[in-house]
Amino acid sequence: MGCVAGQGARDTLDPPARTQYLGVDTRLLDGDLVSFLVQIAGEAGQAEAIAYARCAAAQYTLIRGYNFARHVRTSTTQRGGIWEADGVYTISPDLPRGTRTIDAEVVVDDCNAQNIPTV
Template structure:
């Protein structure tokens, strides 16, 4: 991939050399450099009490708040499966941007049976969906 990118950049720089308004790495059709991908920086799992668990995640790159929240959901689903449970229920998630890094703290309960409430997660289904989307789990 590097071998293909370098000649294109060289041609772009040569083409832009005599033109006003060209930006390094950009040509007439837009950016040549691929966009920064979401970088999943890890999960910190904290058992709060009994079946109540907090998942603090961080990500950088093109991902934003919704990706950070999805990352906590994926971590919770995988954690439930690791513990031998089939379900989780979302309690709350706080997310924010700190120094260019998105951080989310999602709290979930895990259980062997479908919990009450509308914000329940079937762990197997969610883990499969996370894999399809390329979001890592615990």
């Protein structure tokens, strides 16, 4: 005798919607001023899009041979289930003035621990 699915049971289960990191577009705006345009989909929300841009900025800072970045601004939008964040940062070899600074190496390590891709 076989098993019969009960009322309301499904034959297949939908896989969980996971965060999909759709890429980074890096734009050098002026000297040390850089924009990071990122897109994510799935379970992701605004906070994840902002974190993705921050991770991209930190890795780019290291790639350029610098140690620090200062957050200038981030704007976000959502269209058709895709979150987009445009984060603008200045990068520098020395700790810049201001309160919104990041130590690139520390941030990249944190991004790796959270499985957020970098550039």
